[in-house]
Amino acid sequence: MESKEQFIGVNSIKFYNRFQSDEDCYKYLANIKWQDGYVCKKCGNTHFIKGEKPYSRRCSKCKYDESPTGGTMFDKLKFSLLIAFHIAFKKSTKKKGISSLEFV
Ligand SMILES: [Zn+2]
Numbered sequence: 001m002e003s004k005e006q007f008i009g010v011n012s013i014k015f016y017n018r019f020q021s022d023e024d025c026y027k028y029l030a031n032i033k034w035q036d037g038y039v040c041k042k043c044g045n046t047h048f049i050k051g052e053k054p055y056s057r058r059c060s061k062c063k064y065d066e067s068p069t070g071g072t073m074f075d076k077l078k079f080s081l082l083i084a085f086h087i088a089f090k091k092s093t094k095k096k097g098i099s100s101l102e103f104v
Helices: 012-018 022-033 081-096
Strands: 048-050 057-059
Touching: 012 081, 022 081
Parallel strands: none
Antiparallel strands: 048 057
């Protein structure tokens, strides 16, 4: 189980090592999003099957498919999630002067 707290203090070398593909980013967001367990947004069901997108989860009851980016600033991106991560990381280090990210 991971949380966004782990991002605080992460330096750019660690960041670049950790996020090398879109999949790494989806995995990270999925870990945060469902860190307390999965609950379907539509019907409250706690069982899921694999969704259509990488690391998305589909409700086993109502078939609602939820992506790890849903409801975050990375929803409906026109470009790669990896690029978005790098932009967000650069922005956050610039703004606060320290390497921290708050995605959700
Ligand atoms: Zn459902």
